[in-house]
Amino acid sequence: MTATARARWIVVSATGVLTGLGHGFGAFAVSALLKPLAVDLDTGRGAVSTAIGLGRLVSGLASPLVGRATDRWGTRWISIVGIIVAAIGLLLLGFVRNEFELYIAWSVVFSIGTAIGFTVTLDKLVVTTLSERRGMALAIRFSIAAVVSTFVVPIVSYMGDTVGWRQTSIVWGFVLLAMVAVPLVWFREQNIQTTSIGPALTDAVPVQRSVLRDRNFWVIGLALAAQAGVTTGLSVHLVSIMTDHGLAATSAGSLFGLMILLSIPVRILSGYVADKFATRILPIVLGLLLVLEALAIASFAWEPGLLSLITLIGAMGVAAGAPTLLVLVLCSKLFGESKFATIQGSLMLMQVPATMVAPMAAGYLYDYTGNYEMVSWGFAAVLLSGGTLVMLLIRTDQVEAGA
Incomplete structure (x- = not known):
C-alpha cells in the first residue's frame, strides 16, 4: 500500500471515529438518557421524545444547506464547526431545567452541530477520497463508527447510572471538543481535489438534470425516510423497551452496544455487494x-418476549448501517458524485417528517397504552411498504446503458 493510499484509508477511519462519538451519541446513546431525563425534568417520555424528534427536524432542514456548503467549500472547516457546535449543545444540556431549555440545547444546538459535523460532510469526504472502492470505504467508515458506538452506549449508560445524565452530557461535550484535532490533523482539502472524477457513469448522468424529476430519487427518498423513521423511533426507545422487560439499565446499554457491534459483518458484506454487484441488484437487496x-x-408486536426482543435487536443491528450504505452507493451510481453531498442532503431532508414523528409517536403511544405493541405494528407496516416500493419501482436500465 502506497503512502497516499494509506493516508486516504486513515481519513476513512477517522470519519468513522468521529461519527461514532458524535452521531452515535445522538442516535443511540440518548436512549439511555430517555428515562432519567423524563424523571428529572418531571415530564413524560413523550415530551423528551418530542425534543429528540424536533432535533431530527432541525438536522434534516440543515442537511441540504450543509451539503451545498460541503460541495462548494470542502469538508475540513465545516466539520470543525459542526463538532464545536455539537459540543456546545451537550454542555448546555447538562444545565437544562425545563422542557424549553431541553429543546434549545438538544433540538437546536446539538442537532445543528450533528448535521454539520458528523453526517453529510464526512460521507462526501469518503466518497470522493476513494472513488473506485467507495462501497468498501463506506463499509469501513460505518463499521468503525459502529465499534465506537458499541462502547459509547454502555459507557453512557454506566455514567448515567453513576454520575447522572447531566454530568454525562458535560463530559461528552468535552470529549467532542477534543475531537476537533482529528480534522485539523487529517482532513486536508487535497484529499478531495486530487481524486479522479469517478466512473463514466458520473458523466453519463449529469447532476445538472434536476433530480426532482427523477422517479428514482423520490422512490429512494421515501424508502429511506421509512427506514430512518422506524430505526430512529426504535433506537430512541430501545433501552426503555429492554428495561421494561426486566433488564437492568447497564445490561440494556451493553446489549444495545452489542447490537451495533453485530452490524459490522453486515456492513462489510453490504460494501462488497455494492462494489461487485450490478446496479440493478442493489434495489432488490435494499428492499x-x-x-x-x-x-x-x-x-x-405479535408475541412480546425475550426471544422476539432478541430478534428485534438483531434486525436493528442490520438496519443500523446496511441500508444507508447501499443507498449512498446507489445514489453515487445513479446521480454521480460531483453534487453527491447536495443530493444526500436533500434525501436527509426528506427523512425529516419520519424521523421527527416516529420517536414522538412511540413516546406518546407508550404513555397512552403502557406498552410498545401498537408502535411495533405501525413500524412494521411502514417498513414493509418501503421495501416493496424499492423493489418494484426503482429503474436502473438508463444508468446501466450509459455506464
Whole structure:
C-alpha cells in the first residue's frame, strides 16, 4: 500500500471515529438518557421524545444547506464547526431545567452541530477520497463508527447510572471538543481535489438534470425516510423497551452496544455487494433488508418476549448501517458524485417528517397504552411498504446503458 493510499484509508477511519462519538451519541446513546431525563425534568417520555424528534427536524432542514456548503467549500472547516457546535449543545444540556431549555440545547444546538459535523460532510469526504472502492470505504467508515458506538452506549449508560445524565452530557461535550484535532490533523482539502472524477457513469448522468424529476430519487427518498423513521423511533426507545422487560439499565446499554457491534459483518458484506454487484441488484437487496426488518418488528408486536426482543435487536443491528450504505452507493451510481453531498442532503431532508414523528409517536403511544405493541405494528407496516416500493419501482436500465 502506497503512502497516499494509506493516508486516504486513515481519513476513512477517522470519519468513522468521529461519527461514532458524535452521531452515535445522538442516535443511540440518548436512549439511555430517555428515562432519567423524563424523571428529572418531571415530564413524560413523550415530551423528551418530542425534543429528540424536533432535533431530527432541525438536522434534516440543515442537511441540504450543509451539503451545498460541503460541495462548494470542502469538508475540513465545516466539520470543525459542526463538532464545536455539537459540543456546545451537550454542555448546555447538562444545565437544562425545563422542557424549553431541553429543546434549545438538544433540538437546536446539538442537532445543528450533528448535521454539520458528523453526517453529510464526512460521507462526501469518503466518497470522493476513494472513488473506485467507495462501497468498501463506506463499509469501513460505518463499521468503525459502529465499534465506537458499541462502547459509547454502555459507557453512557454506566455514567448515567453513576454520575447522572447531566454530568454525562458535560463530559461528552468535552470529549467532542477534543475531537476537533482529528480534522485539523487529517482532513486536508487535497484529499478531495486530487481524486479522479469517478466512473463514466458520473458523466453519463449529469447532476445538472434536476433530480426532482427523477422517479428514482423520490422512490429512494421515501424508502429511506421509512427506514430512518422506524430505526430512529426504535433506537430512541430501545433501552426503555429492554428495561421494561426486566433488564437492568447497564445490561440494556451493553446489549444495545452489542447490537451495533453485530452490524459490522453486515456492513462489510453490504460494501462488497455494492462494489461487485450490478446496479440493478442493489434495489432488490435494499428492499429485502427493509422487508426482513419489518418481519422482525412484527414478531415482537405479535408475541412480546425475550426471544422476539432478541430478534428485534438483531434486525436493528442490520438496519443500523446496511441500508444507508447501499443507498449512498446507489445514489453515487445513479446521480454521480460531483453534487453527491447536495443530493444526500436533500434525501436527509426528506427523512425529516419520519424521523421527527416516529420517536414522538412511540413516546406518546407508550404513555397512552403502557406498552410498545401498537408502535411495533405501525413500524412494521411502514417498513414493509418501503421495501416493496424499492423493489418494484426503482429503474436502473438508463444508468446501466450509459455506464
